[in-house]
Amino acid sequence: MHILHKCGGLPKVIRAAAGTRGEETFWRFLREDNFVSRLKDEPRLKDLFVWLLSYFHSCPDVLKPCIFYLPIFPLNHIIRRRRLVRRWIAEGYSRDSKESTAEKNGEMSFSKLVNLSMIQAPRTITETSAEHNCCKRMPLCQANGFFREYIVSQSMEDNLVFALEGHCDKNLQRTGRHLAIERSWDRDQNVYKSIDFARLRSLTVFGRWGSFFVSDKMRLLRCWIWRTCLQV
Structure with missing residues (x-):
């Protein structure tokens, strides 16, 4: 289950894991801390690492502080949506603008991170409920395990x-x-x-x-x- 969380439920990551399962290369990495930082040294997983870099680099700059704030919460930790948005506001990562309030901008950032799969519904919620919450409010959430591992490896530098x-x-x-x-x-x-x-x-x-x-x-x-x- 711990390894499943680290895959983050992402089809591309799961396919990469399945493709290397015979040699247990990827599975070995998943068991380690900060495993994403080592993907670039593994030739068979180079495509996955390149995709990961491209995915993050394509994220809007305004979202990146909110993204890199997520490692404050432990792996699989359930987060209250309202509390997360309020934290972003308190830290200055979500601010008032001419068009909207800091809270509305924070809610918009939250929705965008859900669409990017950076934030997910807790895995204890059934698929039907999770899908419903994504469309509505999703009061509880957690950081995607795979993306979180990448963020942790980068936050050391940032x-x-x-x-x-x-x-x-x-x-x-x-x-x-x-x-x-x-x-x-x-x-x-x-x-x-x-x-x-x-x-x-x-x-x-x-x-x-x-x-x-x-x-x-x-x-x-x-x-x-x-x-x-x-x-x-």
């Missing part, structure tokens, strides 16, 4: 989102605008204190809260964003 999960190296050289602390992270204070928070603007915590999560080095952190993020 310094937009970075996440703490599992066991991290103390010498982790990571910085960005948004920090996500996942349930799986071991809450190592030494690792946390070694992170550069100079550009951090929002903090999202999944699971157990630690008092040391708030640091004096977080000078750009929007406290009101931080408070809402605690209730993801």
Whole structure:
């Protein structure tokens, strides 16, 4: 099931997986973290990697901040539509325009990401209900697993989102605008204190809260964003 989520339900990805199943090349990649970044080194999957790059490059620039914000949420995490749109507004990724409000623009961005398959109905919803919700409001959603893997591999370079999960190296050289602390992270204070928070603007915590999560080095952190993020 974990591998199925990573395929994101995309026919092109599933066909690529089926075509390499005998050698287990693609299946091996799917089991690894940040596997998309390694696709370019595998000749048999080169076409899939080229398609993936082209797909992202063809996305409108106005949508890209909303897209690269998605890795804040763990793989398969169910997201409330309204909360996601409000986050985009709070971060300045969806703004008022002459023609429309920030909220309406955010809703429009959400619909476009659904049409691009970047955002999907949760897989716990039946196909009939999911199809109905896509046409209506889709109150709950989740990031497409395959596209999320690509975004994660790129966000390391773009310094937009970075996440703490599992066991991290103390010498982790990571910085960005948004920090996500996942349930799986071991809450190592030494690792946390070694992170550069100079550009951090929002903090999202999944699971157990630690008092040391708030640091004096977080000078750009929007406290009101931080408070809402605690209730993801």
